[in-house]
Amino acid sequence: MKLSTNIPMRPSGEIILNLTNMNAAARRAALHSLRTSSRTPIRCRWGSTLADRKWSTPLARTLASAMTVTGPIPIAAFMRQVLTSPEGGYYTSREDVFGKRGDFVTSPEISQVFGELIGIWAIAEWMAQGRKRSGVQLMEVGPGKGTLMDDMLRTFRNFKSFTSSVEAIYLVEASATLREVQKRLLCGDEAAMEETDIGHRSTCKYFNVPVVWVEDIRLLPHELPLTYFRMIAEEGKTPFIFAHEFFDALPIHAFESVPPAPENEATEQVQEIMTPTGPQKLLKPLKVANVPQWRELLVTLNPKAVEENIEGEPEFKLTKAKASTPSSLVIPEISERYRKLKSQPGSTIEVSPESRIYAADFARRIGGDTTTTQTSKKNSTPENPKKTTPSGAALIMDYGTMSTIPVNSLRGIQHHKNVAPLSSPGQVDVSADVDFTSLAEAAIEGSDGVEVHGPVEQGDFLQALGIEERMRQLLKGVKDEEHRHTLETGWRRLVDKSSGSMGQIYKVMTIIPENSGKRRPVGFGGGVQM
Incomplete structure (x- = not known):
């Protein structure tokens, strides 16, 4: 199945965070958010409340709550949760996945x-x-x-x-x-x-x-x-x-090669990061990249489903990271096969x-x-x-x-x-x-x-x-x-x-x-x- 990556990106300034890379305080904040999501309405940036929404599955609600703290997550993190989470994962919560009565036959x-x-x-x-x-x-x-x-x-x-x-x-x-x-x-x-x-x-x-x-x-x-x-x-x-x-x-990670940034691109950009005490704005000088770079494809909430309640729309979608992530800087460098494609803008790869x-x-x-x-x-x-x-x-x-x-x-x-x-x-x-x-x-x-x-x-x-x-x-x-x-x-x-x-x-x-x-x-x- 082909997935489009021409999807609106997050507003300028949001840094992509990963639970596994967060410090102890940030992890505690994220876990606290998950535990309290059923009791405390969490305001989305589009003004609705996640707590009021009827989610397709309990795990969808948990993932959505986490994303309000961490931002979009790598495909690998999404796959790991939906397949093996002890709280409603595909393989960990049911035994009828195989055979004619299940979802597929091996x-x-x-x-x-x-x-x-x-x-x-x-x-x-x-x-x-x-x-x-x-x-x-x-x-x-x-x-x-x-x-x-x-x-x-x-x-x-x-x-x-x-x-x-x-x-x-x-x-x-x-x-x-x-x-x-x-x-x-x-x-x-x-x-x-x-x-x-x-x-x-x-x-x-x-x-x-x-x-x-x-x-x-x-x-x-x-x-x-x-x-x-x-x-x-x-x-x-x-x-x-x-x-x-x-x-x-x-789990897989997906990346797309992007061309060098224009030389006249602004060298300063307001950035906002999520901290255990809430969002904080930073003024960080950026160096203009003069070589192609990998951008990671991430999973984020889909406004068409969560905000507009359009029937049939999945609650999550793919979006392309606006800046490099730790994974995009490291994972595509592990093989010459991937490195060769980096210089060809528009190239996409999946790596596990x-x-x-x-x-x-x-x-x-x-x-x-x-x-x-x-x-x-x-x-x-x-x-x-x-x-x-x-x-x-x-x-x-x-x-x-x-x-x-x-x-x-x-x-x-x-x-x-x-x-x-x-x-x-x-x-x-x-x-x-x-x-x-x-x-x-x-x-x-x-x-x-x-x-x-x-x-x-x-x-x-x-x-x-x-x-x-x-x-x-x-x-x-x-x-x-x-x-x-x-x-x-x-x-x-x-x-x-x-x-x-x-x-x-x-x-x-x-x-x-x-x-x-x-x-x-x-x-x-x-x-x-x-």
Whole structure:
């Protein structure tokens, strides 16, 4: 969905603030505003009161109240709140987001064969890496309902030598609601889930290994107490990491390049900043920029909805920052791909720093930290183990661009239909295209011990894994015509590569141990190695 950026900007002089960058006093003022918004009318600059308005969702009211204190907020901050806020976030407050009754259907929900083939891919990669007999760790970020992991685990049961090597299953899930759904599916309705010092824990129903939940992968240190199986960084640990439709939901920042300011532009401007004691005007001399600059696209209140009460207008809209923000000065400088576009006024880019953090984390868990891969084994200590032999793999499956930088890709989905991404906060799934090249850059920068293959289109990947052969095998025993039709249409939907179909728009990328390009993994031009 394309979003216009030709939107009236805030009045001259308002500085864009971010809650995460505010000092303690300012944060307290903002939080006080949120707590009291339901009791105390807050006057908007257009004269109406936020307290009197009927908001689309409780979270919309909270965001609006915050914006009266902070001003417009980055898209990343908006996405983080509407998706994972403990007070009405899309993923943290409901479990019916997936499937026909929800808002969208994912590949594992369409056909069990998808998860089975991903399991087969993991087995093939395990075999190619020498069939490790212990220390294998299964990790999934953003497991949804747990369907993908469940289908993989059922497949793994047919490979006893592999399951005997599995040490633990780690699920990175921020939603307590979805954690419970995953526990019921992977561990059983009656299984207990105990709280631990890093998250929660139960036991897999398919084979006797622990299932450990954490809210963020960074909560899993590169060494754990023995009770939690010192993992991944220690030599011998082999992580297989899966990310299906995870990166598209991570927050993005959007920027637009603007030309140099005219030489005769006024060098002084009255500015107004919000302080804990109220707005303060400053007279600040400004230097005229003689080079192109990035301007961040921000989320602000939409006067057409809030002031004029025009039906159908979303309560929030995008606006372009009038001056540089900390994010616009730093984030577009992290890659040469972005820096090259800065000199072309009108260029727009979408960047997800959090996605790069996750990709680099995957790489370090597989290949070791860049700063330690050259460290000799004698420097390893029980308190600070070093990974000296890269092992494991990460498989990333999502929709996004093959090599270009995403532009205007922010989208909203509700009840299987595209809707305005800034509408009904907490009730709409908000996502953006994944920049696979950026993920590859971050992985390579994160560890010298890995290499990246792909992305390839999902249709090609599944065909290479033998989806047609597997479906023929499944259909042999199916006599019910309706069930047969469901299976047939399901797998064909996964591989269809016509314009806009899943087999084309979804891509697959893998991070594996560095081997100088001598071995390509299955699905990326390589074959099964026995």
